[in-house]
Amino acid sequence: MQKNEQRISLAVSTVIFALRPIPESGQSALWIPLVRRTREPFARQWALPGGWAGNDESLTDAAARNLLATTALEPAYLEQLYAFGDVERSVSSRVVSIIYWALVRQEEAERATENENVRWFAADNLPELAFDHNVIIDYALWRLRTKMEYSRIARAFLGETFTLSELRLVHEAVLQRQLDPANFRRQIENSGSLVPTDYVVSGGRHRPPRLYRYDEGVELVDNGPLGHKKTGSTRVID
Amino acid sequence: MQKNEQRISLAVSTVIFALRPIPESGQSALWIPLVRRTREPFARQWALPGGWAGNDESLTDAAARNLLATTALEPAYLEQLYAFGDVERSVSSRVVSIIYWALVRQEEAERATENENVRWFAADNLPELAFDHNVIIDYALWRLRTKMEYSRIARAFLGETFTLSELRLVHEAVLQRQLDPANFRRQIENSGSLVPTDYVVSGGRHRPPRLYRYDEGVELVDNGPLGHKKTGSTRVID
DNA sequence: TCAAAAGTGTTCATTCTACACCCATGG
DNA sequence: CCATGGGTGTAGAATGAACACTTTTGA
Incomplete structure (x- = not known):
């Protein structure tokens, strides 16, 4: 053809x-x-x-x-x-x-x-x-x-920094079910993708939560197949 | 445009x-x-x-x-x-x-x-x-x-019936690592996707293994997005 | 001091993993 | 009887869910 x-x-x-x-x-x-x-x-x-x-x-x-x-x-x-x-x-x-x-x-x-x-x-x-x-x-x-x-796409719904509650609410909204705050915290902490900042959010009528951000070196943009491993340039396919 | x-x-x-x-x-x-x-x-x-x-x-x-x-x-x-x-x-x-x-x-x-x-x-x-x-x-x-x-695509490498060893060897070849035969057996059995047949394979210098087949109602063909849940007809997209 | 959410600790159940052990067959 | 893979049992580790409990703030 x-x-x-x-x-x-x-x-x-x-x-x-x-x-x-x-x-x-x-x-x-x-x-x-x-x-x-x-x-x-x-x-x-x-x-x-x-x-x-x-x-x-x-x-x-x-x-x-x-x-x-x-x-x-x-x-x-x-x-x-x-x-x-x-x-x-x-x-x-x-x-x-x-x-x-x-x-x-x-x-x-x-x-x-x-x-x-x-x-x-x-x-x-x-x-x-x-x-x-x-x-x-x-x-x-x-x-x-x-x-x-299994990925960090929740990030796309959040700003640069955020509290663990905010992150959890994103997950809850997407998954349509409640998540245990304690277990959610540990899960995220163990994944090692977040780093705590030195800042906290005051103003709430409760203990001020710490602000977190995603660690560096992890881009949010999806590169498709070319991005599933660290590979270089994008080229075109026949 | x-x-x-x-x-x-x-x-x-x-x-x-x-x-x-x-x-x-x-x-x-x-x-x-x-x-x-x-x-x-x-x-x-x-x-x-x-x-x-x-x-x-x-x-x-x-x-x-x-x-x-x-x-x-x-x-x-x-x-x-x-x-x-x-x-x-x-x-x-x-x-x-x-x-x-x-x-x-x-x-x-x-x-x-x-x-x-x-x-x-x-x-x-x-x-x-x-x-x-x-x-x-x-x-x-x-x-x-x-x-x-998480799926049953190993089936595409096998015939209608097969022993658990044969199935395990497919997994090992694809994943490129050895799998524990005992644990592999339990994993597969608990998944409920295989049914044992009444036949065994004789001829080996050891206990004859049983033949299994995949249970019915599960087609191998991939329907793409339309197949990830039980949905009906395939139509075309604009 | 009280309410509310932050954050920590603990228990229990489930699953994974490694490996010991018995079974059945051909030679 | 022995070598070989089929098949079962089981103990310990790892993971995950449930929930009690302590901490820190604003009001």
């Missing part, structure tokens, strides 16, 4: 997660911004934000660009999720979609322009979405929760 | 794993078939087998088709690994590659046509490959070894 015979369009979409309080309970939970489709198929239904991949940008850059264009958000974390390439049935043209998932901090999330065509939804209470986007979001949720337990 | 402005070609390549004995030690280890490139860039260097994605086939189908065409192999397991989409620098045209990884049984692996342009290499002793293919294979190895510990 000659490659110039190909008639495949390449799209990029992103599942964006942010922590926001649930109106009723006030507890933090995962929220996702969705955009309303303007064209068929699934016109006027909610869908993941995305767009076409440009000729001169990497897939990751395309994801970041589309994410900024559709929701005005710049994520603290961005990682590829999966490439969907089944032959499209509903439309004549063939589309392959690369799905990313992203985490944004709370302050950043508030910058998201919410309007008639962009709205935040609680991740565990979504409407019927366009295409298979419900399934994709379930998968992204599974990845986020799984990765939460 | 209009999608008809896109000039991106879509390629599919596969990291194929099979277990074969190492000539010197006789121990089983992971081997990978590679193909010699006929064109620039990296002409005459070894690379992952692959080809272009067809307009009317899913990405998985494209991977299986190219795999059969280049190595004559039909894998027992096939799963998407990662989509590489950096802007190509060495060649003028833009290529996005979807990489798959596959497992083939030993009998099947022997069918692979080995010639001047297709050869098997021990996975932990590879030459310098074209593009970033060394890094990609490292990542595929990591995925295989990680997944070995």
Whole structure:
């Protein structure tokens, strides 16, 4: 097969997660911004934000660009999720979609322009979405929760320094269950990824908690396969 | 951006794993078939087998088709690994590659046509490959070894029934370390994924081992994100 | 001095690991 | 009867969950 015979369009979409309080309970939970489709198929239904991949940008850059264009958000974390390439049935043209998932901090999330065509939804209470986007979001949720337990992505929801309570609340919001503060502390301390700072937070009606930060030398950005071990430059694949 | 402005070609390549004995030690280890490139860039260097994605086939189908065409192999397991989409620098045209990884049984692996342009290499002793293919294979190895510990993919290297020794040897070959037979047995038994058959293997100069098989209702085929929970139909993504 | 969250200690259950030991077969 | 791998038992270490208890602050 000659490659110039190909008639495949390449799209990029992103599942964006942010922590926001649930109106009723006030507890933090995962929220996702969705955009309303303007064209068929699934016109006027909610869908993941995305767009076409440009000729001169990497897939990751395309994801970041589309994410900024559709929701005005710049994520603290961005990682590829999966490439969907089944032959499209509903439309004549063939589309392959690369799905990313992203985490944004709370302050950043508030910058998201919410309007008639962009709205935040609680991740565990979504409407019927366009295409298979419900399934994709379930998968992204599974990845986020799984990765939460062995990596340091909780960092993407926090500032430079934070208390152990704040970190625990992030974990609780993502995993949707309470964690024992004592055991959580030991777990984190034993992992060796945090270093205590010399500062504490005063003002609460209780003992002031110490501020921590992640140790150096650990970048948050996901390099994909090239980053799972310390390898050097990123190159392109045939 | 209009999608008809896109000039991106879509390629599919596969990291194929099979277990074969190492000539010197006789121990089983992971081997990978590679193909010699006929064109620039990296002409005459070894690379992952692959080809272009067809307009009317899913990405998985494209991977299986190219795999059969280049190595004559039909894998027992096939799963998407990662989509590489950096802007190509060495060649003028833009290529996005979807990489798959596959497992083939030993009998099947022997069918692979080995010639001047297709050869098997021990996975932990590879030459310098074209593009970033060394890094990609490292990542595929990591995925295989990680997944070995929580899923049932070892099955892809075995026949319908097998002894616990055979299963353990698969694990040892993949993980590259010895496993305690007693503890391995209990671990597997407690996982509840195996059922003993009524048959044993006689002929050895020792107590005849029992044959086991995987329990029903668990398909080996990987459905990707759509398969991580029991969800229904596969649809296409925008 | 009291409430509340920070932080420490301890106990119990579960799991992992190493290894001793018996079993069944072919030679 | 012996060598060999199949298969079982068990003691100690490591890990994790549950929870009592002490500490330090603001009010």
